[in-house]
Amino acid sequence: QKEVEQDPGPLSVPEGAIVSLNCTYSNSAFQYFMWYRQYSRKGPELLMYTYSSGNKEDGRFTAQVDKSSKYISLVIRDSQPSDSATYLCAMSGTSGAGSYQLTFGKGTKLSVIP
Amino acid sequence: KAGVTQTPRYLIKTRGQQVTLSCSPISGHRSVSWYQQTPGQGLQFLFEYFSETQRNKGNFPGRFSGRQFSNSRSEMNVSTLELGDSALYLCASSFDSGANVLTFGAGSRLTVL
Numbered sequence: 001q002k003e004v005e006q007d008p009g010p011l012s013v014p015e016g017a018i019v020s021l022n023c024t025y026s027n028s029a030f031q032y033f034m035w036y037r038q039y040s041r042k043g044p045e046l047l048m049y050t051y052s053s054g055n056k057e058d059g060r061f062t063a064q065v066d067k068s069s070k071y072i073s074l075v076i077r078d079s080q081p082s083d084s085a086t087y088l089c090a091m092s093g094t095s096g097a098g099s100y101q102l103t104f105g106k107g108t109k110l111s112v113i114p
Numbered sequence: 115k116a117g118v119t120q121t122p123r124y125l126i127k128t129r130g131q132q133v134t135l136s137c138s139p140i141s142g143h144r145s146v147s148w149y150q151q152t153p154g155q156g157l158q159f160l161f162e163y164f165s166e167t168q169r170n171k172g173n174f175p176g177r178f179s180g181r182q183f184s185n186s187r188s189e190m191n192v193s194t195l196e197l198g199d200s201a202l203y204l205c206a207s208s209f210d211s212g213a214n215v216l217t218f219g220a221g222s223r224l225t226v227l
Contacts, residue, residue, distance in 0.1 A: 032214045043118070043204050043218030044157075088157065092214050101147065101170055102214060106156035 003027050006089055006105030013079055015114050022073040023089035023105045030091040030103075033065050035074045038086045038107065047087075048074065079112045086110070116141065118207050118219035126225045132193040135222045139186050139207030145169075146188040147216060148180060151202040160203075163188055164211035192224075200226045 006023045013019055021035075032051055036044035048063040050056045050072075056063045062075040072091075076083055089105040119138040127133050139146050148160040159172035163182035180190040186207075192199055202223050206216035 034214060036218075041220065043206070043220050044216075045218065046215055049215060090157075090214075101159035101162065101172065102157075102216070103159075104149075104157040 003103050004089065004091060004105045007108055008106050010109040010111060012111045012113060015079060015081060015112055017079050017112070019076040019079050019083075019110060019112075020073055021076075021087050021089075021108050021110070022071060023091075025070050025072075025091055025103075027091075027093070027103070028067075028070070029093040032092045033063070033072050034090040034102070035061075035063055036088040036090055036104075038088060040085075044088055076110075079110075081112045081114050084111045118205055118217055120203075120205050120219035120222050122222060123220065124223045124225075126227060127195050128227050129195055129197060131195050132191060133195060133224060134189055134191045135203055135205075135224075137188045137190075137205030137207075137219060139188070139205075140217055143207035143209050143217070144186055145208045145211045145213060146182055146186065147206045147208075148188070148190050149204045149206065150174075151204055151221070152200075157204070160190065162211065169211050195226045197226050200224060 004025045035048040037047045038044040053067045060077045064073045086107040086109045088107040090102045121136045145164045147162040149157045151157045162170040166182045177193045182188045202221040204221045206218045
């Protein structure tokens, strides 16, 4: 079993839809949870960053972490064609010098159809 | 402010050759991490350099190596290339070592024939 599982999709939704992307993990040491977005022929860029359990909202995006279930999600409301990209979840156990590297999910490819 | 710059963007090599990839981090960033991205395995951590010292290393064979210079620029080298080394190699920089917030470059796409 991989440390981080993420459904690769592809996921295709109409413009304006609510999209939920999720990851599950097995390492209970993970405390920092991130979502990166990667457009075609580009490197990943940080979208959301959360620590421990709870919700974090930023505009149309909400990141949710449920450590008891080892499950994280990213909800995109009113999805736009510009949201079409691959979404990667990432996790780590610590932060700062000497900490572990990020562990990424394989990514979910999302297409938002106008 | 310039982002993370990786060169070359695309390259084709044959089995047995070696390759060197270059990464210039964001000005002021002292940590450089390297990741390999493939469709089958996703992003996998290669190594991290901070102040010219390797701080962390992923589970890759010794054919994969790297270094960091005093200006924080970094290079990674893959020797005796194998077909399975075909991938997008991503460099990411951050101000401190072990940061979770990384700024990635666009990557170097390596094809091994």
